[in-house]
Amino acid sequence: MSTSLRSNKTFMNDDFLLENKFSQRLFHEYASQMPIIDYHCHLPPNEIANNQTFENLTKIWINGDHYKWRAMRTFGIDEKYITGDASDKEKFAQWAKTVPYTLRNPLYHWTHLELQRYFDIDILLNSNSANEIYDEATAKLQSPEFSCQSLIKRMNVEVVCTTEDPIDSLENHVKIKNSDFDVKVSTAFRPDKAILITTDTYLEYLDKLSEVSGIAIDSYTSLCDALNLRLDYFEQNGCTLSDHGLSYVPFRKFTDAEIEAIFQKRQAKKQLTLEEDEKFQTSILLFLCKQYHKRNWIQQFHLGALRNNNARMNRILGPDTGWDSIGDYSQASTLSIFLNTLDSDDSLTKTILYNLNPADNEVLAAMIGNFNDGKIKGKMQFGSGWWFLDQKDGMTKQINALSNMGLISCFIGMLTDSRSFLSYPRHEYFRRVLCNLFGQEMQRGELPQDFELVGKIIQDICYNNAKEYFKF
CATH class of the missing domain: 1.10.2020.10 (uronate isomerase, domain 2, chain A)
Structure with a gap:
């Protein structure tokens, strides 16, 4: 490597983002060596299973x-x-x-x-x-x-949790489990395609779900039965998490008869109203969330993405190719009613809420406090900065909102949410931001200059809290 091209080591040196001696000590002595629990990502399991090289x-x-x-x-x-x-x-x-x-x-x-x-x-x-x-x-x-497995191990990763649709065979997860790869690779159940009833491909998806479940899905009840069987299958293969990527969590009162009529109307390829769509989503989400609670799973909600904005490029390249952005959906009122409905009969499981609109930081940070009932430490979590907010300013604002509205000491920390095997330094990036915030306040006298206390909290956020919360 030509020395003339070497970077100036004032840029991204060992103390990158660490602005004082307190921040530096917190990172180097407490945060940097903690293992990584990457509890939400989109790494391709087949590439891990086959230990692919590039x-x-x-x-x-x-x-x-x-x-x-x-x-x-x-x-x-x-x-x-x-x-x-x-x-x-x-x-x-x-x-x-x-x-x-x-x-x-x-x-x-x-x-x-x-x-x-x-x-x-x-x-x-x-x-x-x-x-x-x-x-x-x-x-x-x-x-x-x-190789893929070597890259994961190099970053001191202890757990990887990918995200799969209910129709997935999980064959790659089985292959990994039966291999000598000593990093735990789990999955999260992502049933969005069964929930979003108005999508153009919904009926085609039901055909696939019918095939893998062995249940002819000709009613709302049979749809729930098929999903329940897939929940069983995922659980048998070590799954303990679910994930939902929704614009917002809807809530509409409904009757069972209404939901069946809505399902049959969609089966007949008739257009649904917004009210019908939201009633159906409310019903199936409540069903799923109660199943998660029965199984002692953890549920995740990624809220606020405005997807596929460029119709022309979406037709050419398809989804997940860079045409999504932040949505300005109303989150608080229906989310509160939804969570309260689950909590009313003690069916609210551990829950992680992520927002894409930074305007919702305080909304979600305050919301989780409504449903922490003292039974589980940090039962309700305000998730780390996600997607467009997965950067220094977004992380800082999320950490500050949670600190002000709740207990940052109970926070389960960072995840990659990435499809790339080269994304694990994002955990380091988060840890540097975290340590710098605490270190600045230690220097200013806003926090005690007690490394045993503050260092322990830093390590909890980086690793210990997630290890206790997920129990992988």
């Missing part, structure tokens, strides 16, 4: 990364070099050309942190360094030390 840096680092794709489009890079038929090296060159202009976007930090932690490359990525970085990283990727 041909080059583009395939592991750029392919599938809609964060990078959005930045490249903004910079004026043609789609040919993003999701098109350009060569991998050409795509990387266009990403390298974009990187210097991502200053102050979290991508700039993530990019260089990942180059450092995985490849020991500490130069700045740009057009001048692109070829050298690409060739060096690609050469390293040929080693077994850079």
Whole structure:
């Protein structure tokens, strides 16, 4: 590696983001060595099961990364070099050309942190360094030390929890469990496609659910029976979590007869009203959440995404390719009624709420306090900064909102929510932000300069609380 291309070590050195001696000590002595429990991500289980290696840096680092794709489009890079038929090296060159202009976007930090932690490359990525970085990283990727399983273990990961649809066979999770890979890989049950009844592909999805469950789904009752069987199957394969990605949690009063009529109307391919849609979603969500409680599972709700905004590009490339944004949905009132309905007959299980709109930080931070009943430490969780909020400012605001409205000491900490095997430095990034906030307040005299006390809380947030909460 050419020394002329080496980065200035005032940038992202050992004390990156750590602004004083208290922050530095908290991170280096208490946070940095804690294992990682990545309790929500979208890593492909087949790639873990097969211990896949990657041909080059583009395939592991750029392919599938809609964060990078959005930045490249903004910079004026043609789609040919993003999701098109350009060569991998050409795509990387266009990403390298974009990187210097991502200053102050979290991508700039993530990019260089990942180059450092995985490849020991500490130069700045740009057009001048692109070829050298690409060739060096690609050469390293040929080693077994850079297989999927090795990359996970390198980051001191103890648990990985992926996210699967009810129709998934979980064959890859079974394969992993029966292998000699000593990192626990679990899954979360994500039944959104069974809930969102107005989607164009809903009836096609029910056919697939019927096939895997062995139940002919011709009524709302049989739909619930099929989902219950899949819950059994997931539980038999070690699943203890669910996850829902919804714009908002609806709540409408309904009768059983109404729900059956709504289901039959959709089966007849007739258009549903908003009221019918929300009644159906309310009913099936209540059913599922009560099942989670019976099984002592943990439920997660990712709320607030406005998806597939660009219809033209969605037709060309499909979902999850970089056309989603923050929605401004009303969250508080129906979410409160929904949680209260579950709590009224003591059917509210451990719950994690994530918001995508930062305007909802205090809303959710306050909401969880309504349903912490003293039976379980931190039963209700305000989840870490998610998606567009997964950056220094978003993390800081989430931590501050939770600190002000609840107990940050009970927080279960960070997750990657990523499809990339190179995303684990995001846990380090979070830990640095966390330690800096506490360290600043220690320096100002707002927190005691008691490392035994504060250091313990830092370690709890980074690892211990999640280990106790999830009991993987």
